[in-house]
Amino acid sequence: MISRAATTVRQAAVLARVDMSVIYTWRTWLFGWLVRLLCQVVFYSLIGVLVGDPEYTVYVVLGAAVLICVAETMMATASTCWDRHQGTLGLLAASPIEPGLFFFGRSLQWPASATVTTSIALLAVPPFFGVTWSPWQVPVLVGIAALASLSGYCMTLVLGSVALVFSGARNVISTIATLYITAFCGAVVPLHYWPAPIRWAAQALPATHALEAVRLVEGGGSAVQVLTALGLMVTAGLAWFTVAFFSFRLVFARARAGNRLLD
Amino acid sequence: MCALEITQLRRVYRRRGGEESEALRGIDLEVTRGEVHGLLGPNGAGKTTLCKIISTVLLPTSGTVRVLGHDVVTDSARVKESLGIVFGGDKGAYDRLTARQNLAFWAGAYGLTGARRRRRVDELLERVGLKGRAEERVGSFSRGMKQRLHLARGLVRDPGVLILDEPTVGMDPVAAHDFRALVGELRGNGTTILMTTHDMAEAAALSDRVSLIDQGRLVLTESPDTVGRLVSSYERVDAGNVPDPLRERLAAMPGVVSVRRVGRAVTRVETDDPDATLAVLRELVEAGIGDVSRSTPDLEEVYLHLVGRRGMAVDG
Ligand SMILES: Nc1ncnc2c1ncn2[C@@H]1O[C@H](COP(=O)(O)OP(=O)(O)OP(=O)(O)O)[C@@H](O)[C@H]1O
Numbered sequence: 184m185i186s187r188a189a190t191t192v193r194q195a196a197v198l199a200r201v202d203m204s205v206i207y208t209w210r211t212w213l214f215g216w217l218v219r220l221l222c223q224v225v226f227y228s229l230i231g232v233l234v235g236d237p238e239y240t241v242y243v244v245l246g247a248a249v250l251i252c253v254a255e256t257m258m259a260t261a262s263t264c265w266d267r268h269q270g271t272l273g274l275l276a277a278s279p280i281e282p283g284l285f286f287f288g289r290s291l292q293w294p295a296s297a298t299v300t301t302s303i304a305l306l307a308v309p310p311f312f313g314v315t316w317s318p319w320q321v322p323v324l325v326g327i328a329a330l331a332s333l334s335g336y337c338m339t340l341v342l343g344s345v346a347l348v349f350s351g352a353r354n355v356i357s358t359i360a361t362l363y364i365t366a367f368c369g370a371v372v373p374l375h376y377w378p379a380p381i382r383w384a385a386q387a388l389p390a391t392h393a394l395e396a397v398r399l400v401e402g403g404g405s406a407v408q409v410l411t412a413l414g415l416m417v418t419a420g421l422a423w424f425t426v427a428f429f430s431f432r433l434v435f436a437r438a439r440a441g442n443r444l445l446d
Numbered sequence: 447m448c449a450l451e452i453t454q455l456r457r458v459y460r461r462r463g464g465e466e467s468e469a470l471r472g473i474d475l476e477v478t479r480g481e482v483h484g485l486l487g488p489n490g491a492g493k494t495t496l497c498k499i500i501s502t503v504l505l506p507t508s509g510t511v512r513v514l515g516h517d518v519v520t521d522s523a524r525v526k527e528s529l530g531i532v533f534g535g536d537k538g539a540y541d542r543l544t545a546r547q548n549l550a551f552w553a554g555a556y557g558l559t560g561a562r563r564r565r566r567v568d569e570l571l572e573r574v575g576l577k578g579r580a581e582e583r584v585g586s587f588s589r590g591m592k593q594r595l596h597l598a599r600g601l602v603r604d605p606g607v608l609i610l611d612e613p614t615v616g617m618d619p620v621a622a623h624d625f626r627a628l629v630g631e632l633r634g635n636g637t638t639i640l641m642t643t644h645d646m647a648e649a650a651a652l653s654d655r656v657s658l659i660d661q662g663r664l665v666l667t668e669s670p671d672t673v674g675r676l677v678s679s680y681e682r683v684d685a686g687n688v689p690d691p692l693r694e695r696l697a698a699m700p701g702v703v704s705v706r707r708v709g710r711a712v713t714r715v716e717t718d719d720p721d722a723t724l725a726v727l728r729e730l731v732e733a734g735i736g737d738v739s740r741s742t743p744d745l746e747e748v749y750l751h752l753v754g755r756r757g758m759a760v761d762g
């Protein structure tokens with residue numbers, strides 16, 4: 184059972200790896216993609232500088248760095264639809280593959296890449312805006328980036344399962360989701376600014392807890408506090424994964440009953 | 447035991463706007479183990495729909511389908527494990543993956559791992575003649591090469607039942623020949639094969655039995671020999687410059703199936719028994735028409751007779 188699941192994910196991850204190698208060479212990844220993302224962080228940070236509040240500048244730098252992992256894992260919404268264009272959905276449906284596991288493996292290139300880009304953004308940009316990291320904080324931040332990427336990715340898979348059905352709207356879906364997450368996860372607008380229902384809803388976003396953890400590390404929070412934030416983030420990620428798992432099953436079951444999805 | 451047992455199978459598609467179309471209208475078919483069964487029919491007859499229902503991609507609207515005794519609705523997991531499918535066309539492969547990676551992916555999907563998987567993939571690449579191109583991206587493959595890859599993919603699991611939906615579309619004659627050899631080999635191993643095609647000759651050459659499907663119904667299920675006999679029972683006479691009154695007389699004769707013009711001055715009379723043919727010939731000669739020839743139609747024309755002369759018109 185477990186080994187079959189692992190095989191499925193591993194097999195699908197081959198697609199992820201190959202797709203990544205077709206989309207980027209290490210040069211275009213480094214000088215194109217990474218530089219673009221770092222510019223985005225710097226751009227947000229300059230807003231903080233313009234506002235003229237050093238504390239808020241740090242707040243925004245950290246927020247913008249974590250948003251990188253949101254932006255990058257959001258790519259999974261589109262890549263989930265790639266099988267539709269390849270005409271392989273019908274074959275997947277006919278095979279014993281568990282669709283949720285397949286799609287989890289299929290776009291793993293994004294959380295993998297996001298782990299690296301977010302780590303670099305967190306470690307490299309904030310020092311220019313008055314943050315100093317001590318050596319022991321480096322592995323902690325990389326760990327947060329990895330978990331945040333994976334949890335955020337699980338959430339995106341749910342969006343991907345929706346985009347699979349409404350594939351014409353896949354970019355709209357990811358754009359709107361990115362907007363909402365950017366607004367409500369506490370990246371640029373402090374959470375307490377929002378009314379309670381939104382604050383509660385924001386708890387479902389892995390990015391909210393990732394930011395909490397990063398800010399705790401920066402502000403000298405205790406290990407227990409950091410671990411609590413991470414625990415909440417991983418819980419949210421697992422919950423999203425479960426939703427995605429059943430959502431993909433539902434999409435495939437519905438497709439079998441009726442529409443043209445599996446053509 | 448039956449490898450495929452299809453009873454009263456119906457499938458309705460619901461189009462946008464709630465309009466319904468019935469793609470399968472009560473199909474009954476049994477395919478025994480080890481049989482190669484050819485499924486023939488014009489565009490839109492319902493062949494692909496039938497294949498998709500058997501391979502658990504679509505649900506039947508009503509009726510049952512059993513694959514090696516397992517119901518496609520209630521026991522689809524078992525069906526998936528024992529079935530290999532090949533859908534024609536050039537989609538359905540991962541273009542960015544090499545041929546080998548594609549096969550390895552699907553072998554993994556069907557539960558093969560490690561050395562067993564590597565061996566199986568090598569074996570299949572060899573078998574469909576893609577060994578020399580195994581490390582190339584499939585995106586650069588020709589249609590025929592993709593078709594070979596699809597075929598190999600359908601065999602990853604050494605399936606008990608193989609569903610082939612137009613497997614030779616896009617293959618060159620050499621590849622099609624190799625494909626036939628492969629089907630023969632599989633039959634030798636006891637694999638049950640259901641194969642759709644537009645090519646009567648291909649169906650006749652490969653199948654133990656052929657079924658004709660039209661507008662969602664099975665028109666007939668026979669051995670290719672019987673179909674062949676059916677073919678030879680049809681005959682035709684072509685004659686030049688037949689006056690209209692004579693044409694009418696010919697059309698009224700017993701055993702004459704049709705009288706129509708082909709070309710400007712040629713009238714074609716089709717009969718379904720040799721005696722009628724002789725009578726037609728006598729009538730023509732007596733009327734003083736010397737430009738007369740007699741021939742048997744090919745498989746294709748019989749097929750047209752059976753599904754009606756709708757020509758290129760596809761039903762909605
Ligand atoms: N997803 C769908 N939605 C609505 N109608 C469909 C759908 N798929 C097929 N049909 C209709 O069902 C009928 C049977 O189609 P099917 O594809 O099974 O025919 P076929 O015999 O495979 O034809 P071809 O020889 O062209 O491949 C056709 O009238 C077709 O228009």
Ligand SMILES: [Mg+2]
Pocket residue numbers: 493494495611
């Ligand atoms: Mg078809």
